[in-house]
Amino acid sequence: MKRVAIVGAVIIGVLVVFVGLVWLRVSAGRPESLIQRLRHAEGREREELLMRLSLSRGDVMSHLSEAFYDTSHRPAFRADVLELLFKRTLRGTDASLEDIVRDAVKDPAVEVRRAAARGVVQYGGKREQVALVDCIGDPDPQVRRQAYLLFGEGASHMDPLDGAYGRLSKDQRREVADVCERQMANESDPELSFLARAVVGREVEIRSFEADMAFGRGEVIKARKLLESALELHPQSKQARVRLVRHYLQVEDMVTALNLGRQHGALIEVPRLSEVPVIDGDPSEPVWQEAYRTDKFYHTTSRWAAKETTGKSRLYLGHRNGTIYLAMLGFEDDLSKLVVRHKARDSNVWRDDCVELFFDPGAAGKMNTQFVFNAAGAAFDQRHNDNRNNYSFQHDVGIYHDRGYWAVEFAISAEELTGKPLSAESIWAGNFFRTRIGPGSEQGAIWPCFGFSLRSALYPLMVFKDVETAPHDRPDNGKQE
Secondary structure (H helix, E strand, C coil): CHHHHHHHHHHHHHHHHHHHHHHHHHHHCCHHHHHHHHCCCCHHHHHHHHHHHHHCCCCHHHHHHHHHHCCCCCHHHHHHHHHHHHHHHCCCCCCHHHHHHHHHCCCCCHHHHHHHHHHHHHHCCHHHHHHHHHHCCCCCHHHHHHHHHHHCCCCCCCCCCCCHHHHCCHHHHHHHHHHHHHHHCCCCCHHHHHHHHHHHHHHHHHHHHHHHHHHHCCCHHHHHHHHHHHHHHCCCCHHHHHHHHHHHHHCCCHHHHHHHHHHHCCEEEECECCCCCCCCCCCCCHHHHHCEEECCCEECCCCCCCCECCCCEEEEEEEECCEEEEEEEEECCCHHHCCCCCCCCCCCHHHCCEEEEEEEECCCCCCCEEEEEECCCCEEEEECCECCCCCCCEEEEEEECCCCEEEEEEEEEHHHHHCCCCCCCCEEEEEEEEEECCCCCEEEECCCCCCCCCCHHHCCEEEECCCCCCCCCCCCCCCCC
């Protein structure tokens, strides 16, 4: 009997120990226990606990929320908790996250605000992302960067009112734009300055769009005021400048349009050359120094703010005897990397290293006459997206390893483009592009297009200085197409 009692006691003891161990193991796996351990965990243990908590079942959110609001915890721990909250809710499936985010972006601890800003951008839905409006003026550059990305250049959609920015009220948008306009000049980091400028550019785009709608309804004065407010918001905005110039052109106030164009750099005054350049692909003749010249090119893919290209390019533009002459230089460290796959006329030469020339006689913002030349000299031309009727023009291409550039020279009769000769009253628009495929990966233009190269309504105006009073035949020199 005694032996049976002893055996029974041993069995009971083993069961108690087993149950205790199971209970301890279960308890250790509970969310509150994991959160408690996370408070002091580091390194690999911290990563393991974060993973286990992100996969835990049960009432995890309430425990995480309680831990987040306990300000006695270390800021780094509360930042971890906030990240877990984002990961658990992903795209904002838990309504309580909205309140937490609103508090987190104003938290005194910079670690928490950084985690909030990152989490909102990566995981938050539009409803939560609106809270990041409070981070635009944050003293911490990392927090500001996330806010700039969300409301500015980070938005890839063409619609300026897409995403969280579109959920802001008009007053909120104006406040955000005003803050960013002040900050972009004071950011010591060039990237942050650009991102702040992108937010301002987005508001410029919205006001420009509203002006277009107003003009379409016949509300001309309202349209003008909207464009003037866009320029007042960001006086250096190339979009605001060219939009206002184009507005005066639309209402046929040519004098104001041209004066504003000169004032804002949105007018190309094409000089009359003293002699005809030889179109042989070598733009080293002295006469090209008389032409209009620019070395400043802007990314066509930069959506809301003008951004200069990395690669160096140069444009020369002039006229004589009713013919337009153009030379484009593309500088490269290694010209052997130029991509040239297309050799036939009207093939897809724009997929190679190339230059693209757009002329819009009359500056209607609707007609594009396009010429494309790759580094092998293959040509493509079209009018109104129709390349069945080719133009007659001169062009040649040269690659100059000793000078570090490849070049295109081009000439065409203005009368062939328009049906009438050039005159002192001729007002055109145009833009000139260079696409880098092999040595680089970018497309640049002399005037930014803000996301889409064919936005001809944003091209700068062109006038022709000292036009000859009598028409002349186009000279026959160089290659004839």
